Amino acid sequence: MASYPTIDSELLRTFVAIADQGGYTRAAEQVNRTQSAVSMQMKRLEEDVVQRSLFQRNGRQMLLTAEGELLLGYARRILRLQGEALNSLRAPHMVGLVRIGTPDDYVTRFLPGVLARFAQAFPLVQVEMHCEPSFQLLQRQDLDLTIVTREPGKEIGQLLRQEEVVWAQAENAMLHERPTLPLAMFNADCFCRNWACNALDTMSRDYRVAYSSPSLSAIFAVVGAGLAVTAQLRSLIPTEMRIIGKEEGLPDMPMASIVLLRNPRSQSPVTECLAEHIADGFRQH
Known part of the structure; x- marks a missing residue:
């Protein structure tokens, strides 16, 4: 059976939050983490997991690179499917x-x-x-x-x-x-x-x-x-x-x-x- 690499959903959740909020500060508030923890998560995602730069800084704002834009679409779909799977299982309750x-x-x-x-x-x-x-x-x-x-x-x-x-x-x-x-x-x-x-x-x-x-x-x-x-x-x-x-x-x-x-x-x-x-x-x- 083929083995495929995986991405921690928490990393994806933080990545999407940064993309939506335009920076680490608001994203940290949204995902209930410190700004330093969010920064470390993105460093791990970029360097250890996808091995690509996902953001580029423009003043205080974090803009997506071309690779970041590509990953964002997948990230939203993955998180949405995870949510739907859990919702379907929990729906009776x-x-x-x-x-x-x-x-x-x-x-x-x-x-x-x-x-x-x-x-x-x-x-x-x-x-x-x-x-x-x-x-x-x-x-x-x-x-x-x-x-x-x-x-x-x-x-x-x-x-x-x-x-x-x-x-x-x-x-x-x-x-x-x-x-x-x-x-x-x-x-x-x-x-x-x-x-x-x-x-x-x-x-x-x-x-x-x-x-x-x-x-x-x-x-x-x-x-x-x-x-x-x-x-x-x-x-x-x-x-x-x-x-x-x-x-x-x-x-x-x-x-x-x-x-x-x-x-x-x-x-x-x-x-x-x-x-x-x-x-x-x-x-x-």
Whole structure:
């Protein structure tokens, strides 16, 4: 029988964390190890196991080499298969209720695939979803897992992804040419709305918040009708809308961070498995 070399799954898990987080510090937090331990793991993986350089440093950021990019695809598949194998064996014992809090921004874009895969692996687990703005979700203590949007530098919990905030309007609209820019935004406590208004104030651009709602679908309905411009995460903009920016006289917007919070008082194998599915789902997009 042929003998094949193997790679410790913990090394792969740390490798994927570094690739996703862009450095050792955040990766160490994610895998619950010290930064020096993470560094030693990568030294072992590069020098003793694959015998290739997997990262190259660019300032404080760790970038994948061509060999690293190749291994990353295999690593994700290996870890996912391991998880599926264990989940299948444990499935009869995985029952209960998990309460998730999320802004409705992410429900249609990210969660359908996540919940479908989770339901297939754990059909007896009940998932209860609570859709509210991030600032309201951060005040709740009764949720097991919470997905919220945070400003750069104010991330807490597990970083799922970072995205640019962009301006958008209906495909054939020319609202940016109006003397006063009509906006459709979330309600006043949304930091994205504050970013948009502050950016326009800084460049002395006249505007008014013509429409506001806690519902992203309501905002997009208004924008799609050609009534207003909005500023949202790039991945949320529908294909029938047009992203606009500097060429239309609008200011650049910063990056936003999407994070996952775990309630330490309600942790269980069920909630942790769903947390892993959520993290995988956001990374895949």
